[in-house]
Amino acid sequence: MFTQEKYESIQKELNRLTAQKIKVTRLVFYIYLLVLLLGLTIYLLSNQDDLLVILITGILIGLGILGLVFSKFLISKQTMSDYLYHEIIEHINLDSGMFYKYSGKEKNTKEQIDKFYEGGLFPRAAVFVINNMSGFNAEQLKFECFNLKIISSNGNTSTIHFDGIYYLMETHLTTDLQLRTKGKPNVKGEKYQLINENEYMSVYKPETENLNDVDENIIKKVKSYFTDETYKNVYLSVKNGHIHFALKYKHSLIDKINIKNIDQLNQLLVYINKSLELPNLFDE
Secondary structure (H helix, E strand, C coil), rough: CCHHHHHHHHHHHHHHHHHHHHHHHHHHHHHHHHHHHHHHHHHHCCCCCCCCHHHHHHHHHHHHHHHHHHHCCCHHHHHHHHHHHHHHHHHHHHHCCCCEEEECCCCCHHHHHHHHCCCCCCCCCEEEEEEEEEEECCCCCCEEEEEEEEEEEEECCEEEEEEEEEEEEEEEEEEEECEEECCCCCCCCCCEEEEEECCCEEEEEEECCCCCCHHHHHHHHHHHCCCCCEEEEEEEEEECCCCEEEEEEECCCHHHHCCCCCHHHHHHHHHHHHHHHHHCCCCC
């Protein structure tokens, strides 16, 4: 757990980042007002039918608006979140002797889309990674824990297929299985059959396969560990030497950066620590 001294140090830095963001936003706003007044003055004191004057005025006003918009992102919520999560990951590493890593936003690339689509949990769509924690489980198998959104768009409307925590884990398990509380498998060129369905979770296998002992063990663990009291939706796919595991919490702390006291900071620490230990569940 964090000490009071460490909490105060973290809170001081978060307050500094917040104050700096306010200062930058105000500065850019004042510059925008100055540019706006300058543009209007030039326009009013010149030949108002002169196309060049109108063009210069429009450019000055446009630059001022762009500066105001971009100032929002100079010190964003992401910056403060990255700082806080980095501090928590470092604390966990020092306390446990682990070597977890943290990274912030990742670009939506074809490779990124392919990586998540291989699990067959969701349709092929754009992937927006907010942050990523990674490491190795007790079996020294690599895992990544993403806070992300999977979104598709047809140009007019957008559909959010998933917004939550997505694990991508290496595994020794050699089966093909899906468990999900919502929807159906999205595996290209392969049909899945519904093996078992209850009011909380459905089980799917490829049409040519039946449940095996490995499947039964996974189903037992998931149904006992991930209850509908905590999770809104649960999705799991075991395929091609990887486990794709997506969780949508009913009440998530993962985006929380408004830490008001040491208890809230330690609550977030416990939450992240459990998230990093979860990959040990499946290869035990």
